[in-house]
Amino acid sequence: MSQLAIVWRKEMYEAWKNRRYIWLPLVFILIGVMEPVSTHFMPQILKMSGGLPPGTMIQIPTPSAASVFAKAEAQYSTLGLLVLVLAFMGSVSNERQHGVLELVMVKPVSYTAYVMAKWLAAGTLTFTALLLGDIASWYYTVQLIGRLALGPVLVSAVVYGLWLMLIVTLSMFFSIVFNSTSANAFISLVVAVILSVVAGVLKWQWSPGALPTHATDLVLQVDAKAGANTFSPSDMTFSIAVTAIIIVLLIVSSIGWFKRRTFA
Amino acid sequence: MQELIDMLNIPLGVILPIIAIELILLIMALVDCIRAEQTNGPKWLWILVIVLIEILGPVFYFVFGRKNR
Numbered sequence: 001m002s003q004l005a006i007v008w009r010k011e012m013y014e015a016w017k018n019r020r021y022i023w024l025p026l027v028f029i030l031i032g033v034m035e036p037v038s039t040h041f042m043p044q045i046l047k048m049s050g051g052l053p054p055g056t057m058i059q060i061p062t063p064s065a066a067s068v069f070a071k072a073e074a075q076y077s078t079l080g081l082l083v084l085v086l087a088f089m090g091s092v093s094n095e096r097q098h099g100v101l102e103l104v105m106v107k108p109v110s111y112t113a114y115v116m117a118k119w120l121a122a123g124t125l126t127f128t129a130l131l132l133g134d135i136a137s138w139y140y141t142v143q144l145i146g147r148l149a150l151g152p153v154l155v156s157a158v159v160y161g162l163w164l165m166l167i168v169t170l171s172m173f174f175s176i177v178f179n180s181t182s183a184n185a186f187i188s189l190v191v192a193v194i195l196s197v198v199a200g201v202l203k204w205q206w207s208p209g210a211l212p213t214h215a216t217d218l219v220l221q222v223d224a225k226a227g228a229n230t231f232s233p234s235d236m237t238f239s240i241a242v243t244a245i246i247i248v249l250l251i252v253s254s255i256g257w258f259k260r261r262t263f264a
Numbered sequence: 265m266q267e268l269i270d271m272l273n274i275p276l277g278v279i280l281p282i283i284a285i286e287l288i289l290l291i292m293a294l295v296d297c298i299r300a301e302q303t304n305g306p307k308w309l310w311i312l313v314i315v316l317i318e319i320l321g322p323v324f325y326f327v328f329g330r331k332n333r
Contacts, residue, residue, distance in 0.1 A: 019292060023326055026285050030319055033282060040278075086327045144278065 003109050007117030010104075015125060020087055028129040031079050032137030035072035039063060040144035065146035066223030069153065070216035072137040073160060076130065077212050081192055084129075084164060085171050088122055089185040092175040092258070115172075115255045122168050130161045149222055156218040159236065162243055163211035167192045169247050173254045176261065205235035208243040290314060293322035296330070303329045 015021045038045070095101045104114065134157040141148055167188055174184040199209030217231035293314045297303060303310050310329045314321045 018330065019296065019326055022292060023289060023323060026289050027319060027323060030282065030285055037278065037282070083323060086323065140278075 003113040004117050004120070007104070007109060007114055008121050011117055011121035012124070015121065021125065024083065024087055024125060025129040025132045027083050028076070028080060028133030029136040031075050032072050032133035033140050035075065036068050036137065036140040036144050039068050039071075063145070064223050065141050065148040066220050068145050069137060069141045069148055070220050072141070073134060073156065073216055073219070074212065076133070076160065076164065077192075077196065080130075080133075081164065081167055081189065084126060084168055085185050085188050087125075088168055088171050089175060089188070090181040091118055091122065091172055093179050093181055093184065097179065111259045112255050115176075115251065115258055119169060119172060119251055119254075122172060123165055126164050126168055127158075127161050130164060131157055134160075148219075152219050152222050156215045159218060159240065160212060160215035162240060162247075163208065163215070166208055166211075166243050166247055169250045169254075173250050173257070176254050176257050205232065206238035206242060208239060208246060210235070210239050211243060214239060286319065289319065289322045293325045297325060300330065302331050304331055305329070 012021075092101070095104070131154075134153060138148060138150060138153045170191055171184060171188040174187055175181070178184050178187075195207065195209035196212065197209070198204060199207045199213070204210060205214075214231070214236040218236070221231040294311065297307065297310050297314060300307075310325050313329075314325050317324070
């Protein structure tokens with residue numbers, strides 16, 4: 001257990017030293033804040049751009065606070081995922097290339113402890129960034145759009161975080177399998193896209209790719225104005241369980257690959 | 265800038281934190297880049313990227329620009 005703590009602390013120190021610990025949360029906050037701000041100022045922005053011919057009637061229905069927040073959170077599946085994968089794509093392969101891995105592994109550190117500590121450090125950072133981003137987004141939504149309870153927002157952040165963690169875990173796995181960081185980033189993002197497209201097209205509500213939808217539905221459900229509600233707790237539980245199992249399998253196979261590859 | 269802010273009727277309390285965060289990102293990346301002995305690729309190019317590309321510029325620098333040891 002103490003091995004795990006030591007490698008975890010080393011990881012956190014490194015994330016601090018290369019400033020990942022600052023820029024990742026800051027970027028997540030900025031992404032989260034954009035939607036409420038641009039929604040709030042949309043009428044002024046339209047007026048200022050002045051592209052509308054005189055006499056045009058535009059009616060912009062004021063969107064509900066919940067739907068604005070949901071849209072903001074959905075941004076983490078595109079921009080957010082890109083930034084996350086960029087941050088973690090080299091986690092193991094870079095250390096291998098720079099010879100750090102040998103330095104770590106000559107110490108009495110087990111493969112399991114090393115991989116687990118890396119995963120935990122990545123998880124800590126991912127959830128920190130997502131929570132800060134979602135709270136900032138919630139705060140701006142409340143200030144600019146309207147009332148929104150914080151409770152469902154936090155639950156939604158945890159569910160959403162699990163989806164992000166799946167891709168982060170995948171990216172860690174590929175970082176062990178491949179030497180090339182760009183191949184890792186590319187494949188991780190492609191898998192994320194495939195998962196969400198499959199979940200959307202085939203309506204597999206139990207699949208991991210449906211998690212972002214469940215997370216935003218959780219918030220939308222609180223809001224009567226949002227209309228038709230698709231939120232289903234059992235689907236969500238199912239998809240959380242499936243995702244958790246895949247994450248565990250990925251970690252186990254990461255450890256296996258790591259053992260075979262490192263000093264072969 | 266002042267004109268733009270007046271025209272949009274933006275309360276400073278809303279926009280100031282956002283500008284502050286973007287500035288922190290930008291300055292952090294700039295300081296790191298200028299103090300670094302070497303970067304991946306020409307330093308002046310990275311400075312341009314950091315300053316000109318909003319939000320993602322500093323991120324790209326931190327991910328691709330830094331030369332670890």
